Amino acid sequence: xxxxxxxxxxxxxxxxxxxxxxxxxxxxxxxxxxxxxxxxxxxxxxxxxxxxxxxxxxxxxxxxxxxxxxxxxxxxxxxxxxxxxxxxxxxxxxxxxxxxxxxxxxxxxxxxxxxxxxxxxxxxxxxxxxxxxxxxxxxxxxxxxxxxxxxxxxxxxxxxxxxxxxxxxxxxxxxxxxxxxxxxxxxxxxxxxxxxxxxxxxxxxxxxxxxxxxxxxxxxxxxxxxxxxxxxxxxxxxxxxxxxxxxxxxxxxxxxxxxxxxxxxxxxxxxxxxxxxxxxxxxxxxxxxxxxxxxxxxxxxxxxxxxxxxxxxxxxxxxxxxxxxxxxxxxxxxxxxxxxxxxxxxxxxxxxxxxxxxxxxxxxxxxxxxxxxxxxxxxxxxxxxxxxxxxxxxxxxxxxxxxxxxx
Numbered sequence: 458x459x460x461x462x463x464x465x466x467x468x469x470x471x472x473x474x475x476x477x478x479x480x481x482x483x484x485x486x487x488x489x490x491x492x493x494x495x496x497x498x499x500x501x502x503x504x505x506x507x508x509x510x511x512x513x514x515x516x517x518x519x520x521x522x523x524x525x526x527x528x529x530x531x532x533x534x535x536x537x538x539x540x541x542x543x544x545x546x547x548x549x550x551x552x553x554x555x556x557x558x559x560x561x562x563x564x565x566x567x568x569x570x571x572x573x574x575x576x577x578x579x580x581x582x583x584x585x586x587x588x589x590x591x592x593x594x595x596x597x598x599x600x601x602x603x604x605x606x607x608x609x610x611x612x613x614x615x616x617x618x619x620x621x622x623x624x625x626x627x628x629x630x631x632x633x634x635x636x637x638x639x640x641x642x643x644x645x646x647x648x649x650x651x652x653x654x655x656x657x658x659x660x661x662x663x664x665x666x667x668x669x670x671x672x673x674x675x676x677x678x679x680x681x682x683x684x685x686x687x688x689x690x691x692x693x694x695x696x697x698x699x700x701x702x703x704x705x706x707x708x709x710x711x712x713x714x715x716x717x718x719x720x721x722x723x724x725x726x727x728x729x730x731x732x733x734x735x736x737x738x739x740x741x742x743x744x745x746x747x748x749x750x751x752x753x754x755x756x757x758x759x760x761x762x763x764x765x766x767x768x769x770x771x772x773x774x775x776x777x778x779x780x781x782x783x784x785x786x787x788x789x790x791x792x793x794x795x796x797x798x799x800x801x802x803x804x805x806x807x808x809x810x811x812x813x814x815x816x817x818x819x820x821x822x823x824x825x826x827x828x829x830x831x832x833x834x835x836x837x838x839x840x841x842x843x844x845x846x847x848x849x850x851x852x853x854x855x856x857x858x859x860x861x862x863x864x
Contacts (some may be wrong), residue, residue, distance in 0.1 A: 460753060465840045468745075478811045478845045483628055483656060483789050483836035486681045488742075492618065495741035496683060499734040507733050508707045508724070518733055524724070525736035532743045533673070533690055534664040539722035540696065542689040543736055547655040550674035550689035551622075553726065554651055555582030557699035558672075559620065565591030567619040572597040572605065572634065573826045574627040577819045577839035579653040579674075583622050583713040594622050597623070601827065602780045603630035610635075610642060618648045618680035620677055623673075629834070630779035631789030633657065640669050649695065657839070660787045662751050665690050673743055677735065682742035685737035689726075696722050749839070757839040758788045764843055765790055765835070768850040778832060789836040791818070794853070797860050799833040805859060809852045 466472050468489040471479070473596050479487060496604060505518040520714035523538075530538045533706065544550045559582070563569070569583050587594050597613045600607050626633050636652065643650045654663055659680035665673055672695070677686040691699075701708055701719055706729040710718040719725040746754070763783035769775050774795040793803055799815035806813055814834045817824050822830060831862045 460749065461482075462842050466842075469840060472840075476810055478841075478848055480835040480837060480841070480845070480849060481812050481814050481836040482659075482841075483679070483834065485678045485684070486659060486815055487840065488681055488683070489745050491745050492682060492741045496734045496738040499737045504734075505641040507660045515603060522733040522736050524729060525733075526558055528740040528743050529688055533688075534662075534666050535690055536666065537693055538695050540728045542691065542692055542696070543731060543734070544674075544687040544689055544727075545685055546678070546687035547653060547674040549685075550687050551579050551583045551651065551653065551700045553689055554672050554674070554691070555586050557693060557702045557726070558649070559583065559586035559592075560589055560750060561700060562698075563590045563592045563619055564580040566617060568595050568617040569590040569593070569614060570595045570597055570613050570618055570621040570623070570643075573599055573635075574603065574630065574820065574823050575622065575624055576628050576653065576655070577821070578655075579622050579624060580822065581652070583620075585857075593617075598826065599630075599823075603627055603778075603785070604780075605631035605635060609630055609730050610638065614642045614646060616646055619641065620649050620651065622651040622653070624653040624655075625663075626654075626660070626787045626789075627779075627820075627823075628656045628789070629791050629818050629823055629832070631656075631786035631791070632780055633661075633785070633787070634811050636668055636670070644669070656787060656789070659746075660754065663711055663837045677739040677742065680742055681745060683735040683738035685732050688739075693722065696726065699726070701725055701728065705729055707731075718743050754839045759784055761837045761839075761841055761843065761846060762786050762788055762790065765837065765846045766852070768846070769853065772850075772853060775853065778827070778829070789834065790836070791832045791834040793829065793832050794856060796824070796862055797857060799831045801860060802833045802856060806852055807848070809848070811849055811852060 469487045471487045483556050503517050503521055505515040507519040507522045526541050527538050529541045569592050595613050598609050640650050651672040652670040654673050654675040658675040671692050673690040675688055678684040701746050708720050708725045710720050710727045776790045776793050803815035817831050
């Protein structure tokens with residue numbers, strides 16, 4: 458069923474209180490009422506520390522937390538609930554893999570492939586692993602439109618490749634990487650694949666079994682869930698071999714003066730008090746996505762992206778990074794304005810109550826590769842409207858004149 462603009466907006470309390478045109482979905486999404494309600498109800502009616510009480514309320518809190526894990530398992534089509542590890546965000550998930558897998562299984566001479574498009578959160582951990590183990594970082598380059606060619610894949614993969622860390626969708630260019638081909642090549646040389654799904658998880662269904670990735674990370678707040686909750690999916694065979702990343706709390710079986718034995722998965726990788734309320738909120742966000750439907754989300758975002766690109770490309774001084782095809786942007790429109798610094802672009806738009814992001818977007822190597830210092834990014838979601846796009850573009854048109862460039 459197709460949702461009207463009015464119905465979409467009514468689901469999000471933010472738009473009842475602010476006149477803001479919010480075009481920064483790629484940084485964090487707005488939350489529907491059902492997510493806010495889920496967290497509130499947990500604190501009002503189920504608030505207790507999961508796993509730590511044999512009383513009824515404690516068991517209810519535990520059940521709510523584990524139900525959320527099961528919902529995430531089904532959302533990703535994972536085989537086992539214990540393959541779902543709750544973290545604070547995608548950054549922590551990626552660091553968990555780097556420390557607990559990378560530092561223990563990679564060695565000097567091994568090669569780690571990372572794409573030039575990686576968010577710093579999926580680059581810095583592997584730089585650390587390379588320094589600690591003596592492994593070598595190999596960059597998978599992309600073209601100006603964000604595509605990775607067969608020649609680049611041929612160059613990057615060797616018999617020394619042991620791990621590939623790659624983004625599903627670029628947070629700058631919006632294009633989807635050829636994950637199926639990357640996984641095929643990686644597994645042919647017995648390498649593991651770590652997929653950063655932070656920018657894809659809100660825009661398309663993800664099936665970890667079909668993709669056959671070894672690890673996958675995402676943040677709840679980018680898919681209309683709460684801040685402070687993230688997910689690491691890992692194949693059970695790898696997670697069982699990984700030492701704990703953090704220690705303390707319910708991740709133990711027993712502790713003596715001289716050592717400890719650790720709990721089975723998933724709890725051995727979830728140290729300390731868990732964020733149960735946020736996990737319940739993430740569960741509500743997943744149910745909300747299913748209620749809307751992936752086809753509704755995809756078609757609406759593609760429609761808005763094409764509408765925005767068509768108008769932006771009519772302004773000669775504006776240059777959109779990435780593909781010319783709106784379907785290859787995942788709602789992300791990163792652009793430059795000739796002669797105007799991206800921070801000035803964002804400040805002028807902010808004066809008109811339009812929220813966009815400016816800078817290097819935590820992807821400095823990509824900008825160096827593209828020979829662009831920085832850019833402005835507008836990122837759309839299914840709850841934006843054509844009227845908002847019109848206002849955004851109307852504010853772009855006189856922008857150079859406001860900066861003293863004449864017409």
